[in-house]
Amino acid sequence: MKLSSDELHARFRRHALRLTRQRAAIYSALASVNSHPTADDLYRTVKQRYPMMSLNTVYYTLSVLCRAGLVQEVNVGHDVARFDGNVTAHHHLICVGCRQIVDVIDEGLNQLAVSRGQARGFRILGHRVEFHGYCAGCQRAMLDVPPRNGQKH
């Protein structure tokens, strides 16, 4: 969903963050989308309107927004970092074929806890659930093209 200029100012002020053209562009791009773009995806998107934009600024801005809690980082395996402008409680479905990430909204998953016996003195701040599997598109693709790593015979 699109974000009003007033709302943007309010969010930045609430977290004592300076609002620059670059930050507005980066945060709006991320908050208006429900995919989970990489820093480079955002860079390319935002660079169309601000050709001087530096990839460095995208990284720096994302780190600031993460620390402020306006944005969160999501990961698939150990590869490129992906970012999520949705910081309301939710979890993820990850396609191990095409690596897309889809949001899962489920109140039950938000309520999970570790038993005291297992918690080993940790003070828990939050949790994440990731479901791994194949998306509909990748399932179809597997029917057309047989997998490479088939068993012998």
Place this chain on the structure above:
Amino acid sequence: MKLSSDELHARFRRHALRLTRQRAAIYSALASVNSHPTADDLYRTVKQRYPMMSLNTVYYTLSVLCRAGLVQEVNVGHDVARFDGNVTAHHHLICVGCRQIVDVIDEGLNQLAVSRGQARGFRILGHRVEFHGYCAGCQRAMLDVPPRNGQKH
């Protein structure tokens, strides 16, 4: 726990993997520990007994073992990959201070599922739950040394 030579052979044969000295050393080192070492941690451990060991071989072996399902990869944020020789169902507790990873064994967490409405046609293979928080040690450390990023006033 230590792994017998017979059991090692059996596991490798079961997955049609060649058993070399290097693979035995890497897999044994990982399977006998319940921390979650990085490739480099394993490299340094194993190099003590096999000084010719290459870091490359550690990476290659871990990728082979992961694909075979004898080992799994765990991640904290998007930084270095960590590996887990325990492939029975379990989840993790991650300290956001010192980044240590601790196992959580909880049958309830193994039973989670996504509702059909949220699953969007995915064929789910598995899931992971990560709890984030501060371990006992980091909580104590925070009492002694106040945090850097304190609010103004």
Place this chain on the structure above:
DNA sequence: CTTTATCTAGGAATCATTCCTACATAACAT
């Protein structure tokens, strides 16, 4: 014991991310 497909070592290459620093500018106070 031979054969052969696969593994290993080591060096080079890749590439996401971070570091450095001079210049620019948002926010605050005057």
Place this chain on the structure above:
DNA sequence: ATGTTATGTAGGAATGATTCCTAGATAAAG
């Protein structure tokens, strides 16, 4: 409005985990 100043930005260089390449080694099968 305008000046002041702490903070942000651009871009180039550095870092470091991981992957690629290749010639020699070796486990497994016959």
